[in-house]
Amino acid sequence: xxxxxxxxxxxxxxxxxxxxxxxxxxxxxxxxxxxxxxxxxxxxxxxxxxxxxxxxxxxxxxxxxxxxxxxxxxxxxxxxxxxxxxxxxxxxxxxxxxxxxxxxxxxxxxxxxxxxxxxxxxxxxxxxxxxxxxxxxxxxxxxxxxxxxxxxxxxxxxxxxxxxxxxx
Numbered sequence: 001x002x003x004x005x006x007x008x009x010x011x012x013x014x015x016x017x018x019x020x021x022x023x024x025x026x027x028x029x030x031x032x033x034x035x036x037x038x039x040x041x042x043x044x045x046x047x048x049x050x051x052x053x054x055x056x057x058x059x060x061x062x063x064x065x066x067x068x069x070x071x072x073x074x075x076x077x078x079x080x081x082x083x084x085x086x087x088x089x090x091x092x093x094x095x096x097x098x099x100x101x102x103x104x105x106x107x108x109x110x111x112x113x114x115x116x117x118x119x120x121x122x123x124x125x126x127x128x129x130x131x132x133x134x135x136x137x138x139x140x141x142x143x144x145x146x147x148x149x150x151x152x153x154x155x156x157x158x159x160x161x162x163x164x165x166x167x168x
Contacts, residue, residue, distance in 0.1 A: 022107040023047040023099040032122035035087035038134035042079040061092035083154040
């Protein structure tokens, strides 16, 4: 936490003021994954107050709109599960991680590209090892043009897709 000392001109006494900084996201980019397996991505996220939300924004490379999944704190870092890319439908996935603190200050990583490669070609794929997480992925749309279902390039098995609600 940053602390700044301000001088009060009338009295000349120091007053402590706390500067609230945006969260810090530390994530090692994942260069590749394999088809037909849900993906687990994690990041170390810290803040001088409290992390309110952490999300993974992802899309098939070349698509216009991102989807997102929420990340959960697991005691050491934040992790989220992205639906499995389908074999033959996805060459690469673009993604970034965004965090927001309790003062609504956002920060995000760069956008990364994760290539979808055959098993054995991708040395350390970030496969979701917990079957319960892979079977209960909640994906949110970011734009109304995404419709009411997940991009056909990703497996919908175990996925609940949440579209943008139409205006009232």
